[in-house]
Amino acid sequence: MVLKLRGLSVSTNTARVVACLHEKDVDFELVTVDLFARGNKEPSFLAKNPFGQIPVLEDGDITLFESRAITSYVAEKFKETGTDLIRHESFDEAALVKVWTEVESQQYHPAICPIIYEFFGKPVQGLEPDQSVIDANLEKLEKVLDVYEAKLSRTKYLAGDFYSLADLHHFPYTFYFMKTPWGSVIGDRPHVKAWWDDITSRPALKKVAEGMTFGENQ
Secondary structure, X not given: OOEEEEEOOOOHHHHHHHHHHHHOOOOEEEEEOOOOOOHHHOHXXXXXXXXXXXXXEEEOOEEEEOHHXXXXXXXXXXXXXOOOOOOOOOHHHHHHHHHHHHXXXXXXXXXXXXXXXXXXXXXXXXXXXXXXXXXXHHHHHHHHHHHHXXXXXOOOOOOOOOXXXXXXXXXXXXXXXXXXXXXXXXXXXXXXXXXXXXXXXOHHHHXXXXXXXXXXXX
């Protein structure tokens, strides 16, 4: 049975899951949820995710939401195919992947997400971005990236010398961030920049990027 992913290709959280599915060479169907028509608030969708957020993955009798939980499920269920994103054959390496996936969700994401919302999200809603919010979070992001620069001076990827979910999870928000005027925050850190250039050259992520067109007319 083909997996069914309900979401939107321009969505960061949907893109995170799509990237994982491509890395694992898993067949799936992307079912578009029209957020502008409030399709995510329809009773039929809320029955799948009571929080009314995308994406939602349906795999037979199981329905999952929360993008990072979905990628972990996909990476584990299909661990024998495609790219090994969880290092399932090494207990120590698998533990490091978990550490750095947590770093992304607890340190990196809280800093970068408000910047993306202010720059891309607010204009779509007819609102003016708040530069003070952007500046405050840029300062937070730079501190996180200083830690990344030190780590990536020692290993090729975040969890070690292997690509994993820890790297993949950074892709969607960083992709949009590099379209803002503050992309030099990445570019000015040579090891972070080399890491970013490396992961964005992967065929799976190139394929996902084709659908990430949000804000291109800004």
